[in-house]
Amino acid sequence: MAKIIETRQLTAVTKYFRIEAPLIAASARPGQFVMLRVREGGERIPITIADYDRELGTITIVVQAVGATTQRVCALKTGDDILDVAGPMGGHIEIAPGGHVCGVGGGFGSAALLCLMREFTARGDTTTAILGARNKDLLILADELRPLCTHLEICTDDGSAGFKGFVTQRLAQLIEAGPPKRPDSVVAIGPMAMMRAVAETTRGPKVKTLVSMDPLMVDGTGMCGGCRVTVAGKAQFACVDGPCFDAHEVDFDVAMRRNKAYVQEEKRAVDRAACMDRRETA
Amino acid sequence: MPIKRADKTPMPVREAQQRAHDFIEVNEGYTKAHAAFEAERCLRCQDPVCVGGCPVNVPIPEFIHAVAMGDMAGAAEILRSANPLPAICGRVCPQESQCEAECSMTQRFSPVAIGHLERFVADWERTQPPSVQAKITRTEKIAIIGAGPSGLVCAGPPARLGYPVTIYEALHAAGGVLRYGIPEFRLPKQVLDWEIGLLKSMGVEIVCNVIIGKTLTLDELFGKMGYAAVFIGTGAGLPQFLGIPGENLNGVMSANEFLTRVNLMGGYDPDTADTPVKVGKRMAVIGAGNTAMDAVRTSMRMGAEKAMVVYRRSDKEMSARVEEYHHAMEEGVEFHWLTNPLEIQGNAEGWATGLKCQKMTLGEPDASGRARPVPIPDSEFVLPVDNVILAIGTTPNPLLTRTTSGLLTNKKGCLVADEKTGLTSKALVFAGGDAVTGAATVILAAGAGKRAAQAIHEALEARG
Numbered sequence: 001m002a003k004i005i006e007t008r009q010l011t012a013v014t015k016y017f018r019i020e021a022p023l024i025a026a027s028a029r030p031g032q033f034v035m036l037r038v039r040e041g042g043e044r045i046p047i048t049i050a051d052y053d054r055e056l057g058t059i060t061i062v063v064q065a066v067g068a069t070t071q072r073v074c075a076l077k078t079g080d081d082i083l084d085v086a087g088p089m090g091g092h093i094e095i096a097p098g099g100h101v102c103g104v105g106g107g108f109g110s111a112a113l114l115c116l117m118r119e120f121t122a123r124g125d126t127t128t129a130i131l132g133a134r135n136k137d138l139l140i141l142a143d144e145l146r147p148l149c150t151h152l153e154i155c156t157d158d159g160s161a162g163f164k165g166f167v168t169q170r171l172a173q174l175i176e177a178g179p180p181k182r183p184d185s186v187v188a189i190g191p192m193a194m195m196r197a198v199a200e201t202t203r204g205p206k207v208k209t210l211v212s213m214d215p216l217m218v219d220g221t222g223m224c225g226g227c228r229v230t231v232a233g234k235a236q237f238a239c240v241d242g243p244c245f246d247a248h249e250v251d252f253d254v255a256m257r258r259n260k261a262y263v264q265e266e267k268r269a270v271d272r273a274a275c276m277d278r279r280e281t282a
Numbered sequence: 283m284p285i286k287r288a289d290k291t292p293m294p295v296r297e298a299q300q301r302a303h304d305f306i307e308v309n310e311g312y313t314k315a316h317a318a319f320e321a322e323r324c325l326r327c328q329d330p331v332c333v334g335g336c337p338v339n340v341p342i343p344e345f346i347h348a349v350a351m352g353d354m355a356g357a358a359e360i361l362r363s364a365n366p367l368p369a370i371c372g373r374v375c376p377q378e379s380q381c382e383a384e385c386s387m388t389q390r391f392s393p394v395a396i397g398h399l400e401r402f403v404a405d406w407e408r409t410q411p412p413s414v415q416a417k418i419t420r421t422e423k424i425a426i427i428g429a430g431p432s433g434l435v436c437a438g439p440p441a442r443l444g445y446p447v448t449i450y451e452a453l454h455a456a457g458g459v460l461r462y463g464i465p466e467f468r469l470p471k472q473v474l475d476w477e478i479g480l481l482k483s484m485g486v487e488i489v490c491n492v493i494i495g496k497t498l499t500l501d502e503l504f505g506k507m508g509y510a511a512v513f514i515g516t517g518a519g520l521p522q523f524l525g526i527p528g529e530n531l532n533g534v535m536s537a538n539e540f541l542t543r544v545n546l547m548g549g550y551d552p553d554t555a556d557t558p559v560k561v562g563k564r565m566a567v568i569g570a571g572n573t574a575m576d577a578v579r580t581s582m583r584m585g586a587e588k589a590m591v592v593y594r595r596s597d598k599e600m601s602a603r604v605e606e607y608h609h610a611m612e613e614g615v616e617f618h619w620l621t622n623p624l625e626i627q628g629n630a631e632g633w634a635t636g637l638k639c640q641k642m643t644l645g646e647p648d649a650s651g652r653a654r655p656v657p658i659p660d661s662e663f664v665l666p667v668d669n670v671i672l673a674i675g676t677t678p679n680p681l682l683t684r685t686t687s688g689l690l691t692n693k694k695g696c697l698v699a700d701e702k703t704g705l706t707s708k709a710l711v712f713a714g715g716d717a718v719t720g721a722a723t724v725i726l727a728a729g730a731g732k733r734a735a736q737a738i739h740e741a742l743e744a745r746g
């Protein structure tokens with residue numbers, strides 16, 4: 001059980017949670033995730049550790065309601081308990097110190113940049129965070145990220161805030177500009193399509209790039225292999241070998257196809273959850 | 283010598299057509315009359331060779347004699363003195379290759395049904411109020427990593443001696459393979475829950491959702507957390523894949539994934555569980571061990587029209603318990619022996635549609651002593667499938683060893699530990715079960731847990 005001590009609605013479908021998890025807060029590193037379950041009979045779902053406070057013993061997560069379980073998480077309020085929170089799972093992001101690190105965040109992925117930018121800025125790296133959203137209202141955590149990185153770049157598809165265009169267009173400009181704007185390494189966290197586009201953007205100019213893969217997971221401990229992704233032609237378990245992999249080695253076609261494996265069942269789960277909730281409130 | 287009945291008293295089982303579609307236990311258990319009759323078949327040999335066939339040397343003739351005398355409490359006590367998980371082992375041990383293989387009756391008749399009797403006694407025990415009481419009287423804390431059979435068994439004796447014992451489990455529920463792997467129709471979870479309840483009533487603390495090596499390191503257990511000794515019972519849960527083309531198609535998964543979705547996550551009851559389970563019309567399970575039998579019979583119960591086992595050797599070489607094999611056949615599972623999978627074929631959307639196989643024949647024995655399967659030229663064919671489940675073995679999970687220095691493993695990734703005590707290469711760190719042996723059996727894991735418990739006590743006493 002982990003108590004929720006703060007919540008904030010970031011967009012209509014994205015919610016910020018700070019939860020009490022002292023053991024996880026003590027050992028978490030950027031790029032790792034937790035597995036959580038909100039009710040008996042519920043699914044175990046992976047959620048990135050966006051940030052942690054070792055002293056307060058809390059971790060921050062940001063959840064986007066896309067299906068039955070994430071909707072249930074987003075219905076939780078301050079003071080509620082999350083039934084199971086296990087972690088930190090997966091390996092952390094390792095980048096040699098002293099360079100220019102650029103974090104690219106899309107959707108809930110922007111949240112994961114919080115601890116990443118803070119830790120890399122603190123150890124003396126130059127850091128750039130590029131946040132992308134369709135419009136200004138869907139942009140999340142820009143104010144929180146600004147003090148944590150050297151440069152903050154905002155991109156919106158419609159130009160309602162910052163650069164008008166995709167994160168990848170802005171990233172390409174930075175790379176082309178050369179040092180000091182050109183990053184030595186890029187970390188992309190967000191929707192698969194965005195991560196794939198980032199990989200393509202950095203492949204030609206050979207900028208080392210990590211992407212945080214989000215395959216379907218069951219246990220998150222290396223026990224089922226359901227989370228396997230193809231990297232450099234070999235199957236890797238994202239929950240233990242990842243979740244971050246070399247973007248230029250990842251087979252995104254396979255990854256995107258595998259994530260659709262349970263679409264029909266997931267739709268049914270949403271309908272059923274709505275039905276159950278109606279019954280519970282009746 | 284009295285004349286003994288030649289045949290084993292058969293285990294009452296549920297009707298195959300009915301049970302193949304639900305998760306209720308297949309074996310119904312002996313009645314008192316069955317048990318009394320079967321117990322009388324035991325010859326009470328002077329030199330009971332069956333005991334030597336049991337990995338934990340249960341005093342078999344003694345407990346069976348107690349059953350014959352109607353002394354159930356006595357039988358339960360004798361049984362439990364050697365085997366801390368009798369209700370589980372009575373159900374899942376490969377008796378035919380252990381105790382019952384050695385039974386003197388086997389030479390001329392069928393062996394005494396030692397497993398069925400063990401189960402009978404243990405099931406009776408569960409109807410009685412638990413008698414164990416323990417109080418914490420010692421200060422040295424013991425940590426156990428993993429709540430599988432080895433860890434659960436290792437927790438009992440120190441708790442009885444008054445040590446504070448904590449079990450750390452990575453998943454949200456205790457039991458290890460007994461929880462996530464072996465299905466309800468073979469091992470009802472209430473049997474496992476009872477054993478876990480017993481440990482809790484002795485003061486053993488079970489902390490779920492803690493992954494040692496991630497949430498806490500092994501060294502932190504000693505330092506920050508103040509434990510005096512640690513037992514590692516993390517099992518061998520990492521599933522292997524074949525490495526054949528098409529393995530990453532949708533609809534292809536490890537038996538661990540399939541069984542975890544159904545068992546641990548409760549997928550067999552879609553009315554209460556959120557975790558989806560993919561079940562096509564034609565399910566092929568590759569492998570022929572207990573895991574394969576569990577997966578194929580679970581497929582059937584989840585609604586597959588055709589549930590098939592594909593194995594490159596023959597039924598003689600399969601490693602599953604014979605009872606499971608018989609039950610699977612009765613339930614209508616199709617067996618493709620001497621059939622080697624070469625490739626999984628898929629459709630344009632990336633879903634598995636066919637399993638390309640090759641027929642095999644048996645040649646000379648290989649390194650494992652079993653006949654080597656040799657391909658028959660031009661024998662390739664495609665088996666139409668919707669799902670392929672791989673049950674070809676598991677290896678120890680490297681999570682803990684990757685993050686711990688000084689913990690020696692062998693080439694296979696198994697922890698190096700002393701056979702008698704379970705002591706690893708690190709002082710006061712003991713290990714047992716599948717993490718040490720590689721995928722093995724419940725009784726071997728239980729035996730290792732028990733020996734380590736004794737060794738931990740001795741080590742702590744010696745340290746003073």
Ligand SMILES: Cc1cc2nc3c(=O)[nH]c(=O)nc-3n(C[C@H](O)[C@H](O)[C@H](O)COP(=O)(O)OP(=O)(O)OC[C@H]3O[C@@H](n4cnc5c(N)ncnc54)[C@H](O)[C@@H]3O)c2cc1C
Binds near residue numbers: 063070
């Ligand atoms: C390592 C990792 C870290 C993650 N971090 C976060 C996070 O910080 N915040 C967050 O909101 N989500 C995160 N996710 C994704 C999250 O786990 C899924 O959205 C969640 O499991 C969906 O569960 P559900 O029951 O709500 O939806 P479902 O009903 O399971 O799915 C709804 C829809 O989302 C799609 N979907 C499901 N899982 C994924 C996935 N893993 N990737 C892409 N599409 C998916 C389905 O195909 C379906 O269309 C992460 C995933 C991984 C693997």
Ligand SMILES: Cc1cc2nc3c(=O)[nH]c(=O)nc-3n(C[C@H](O)[C@H](O)[C@H](O)COP(=O)(O)OP(=O)(O)OC[C@H]3O[C@@H](n4cnc5c(N)ncnc54)[C@H](O)[C@@H]3O)c2cc1C
Binds near residue numbers: 374429431453519725
């Ligand atoms: C499907 C299936 C059917 C089987 N059928 C039979 C049978 O009929 N008869 C038989 O005798 N044997 C059978 N076996 C084998 C038997 O179940 C195993 O040999 C036995 O469970 C091993 O016990 P264990 O305690 O070593 O490990 P496990 O049962 O594997 O338990 C290990 C536990 O440790 C946890 N863990 C792992 N790493 C960590 C960590 N770092 N921190 C915290 N916790 C951790 C795991 O989550 C797990 O709960 C079967 C196995 C399978 C998979």
Ligand code: FES
Binds near residue numbers: 218219220225227240
């Ligand atoms: S989620 Fe099961 S192995 Fe990664």
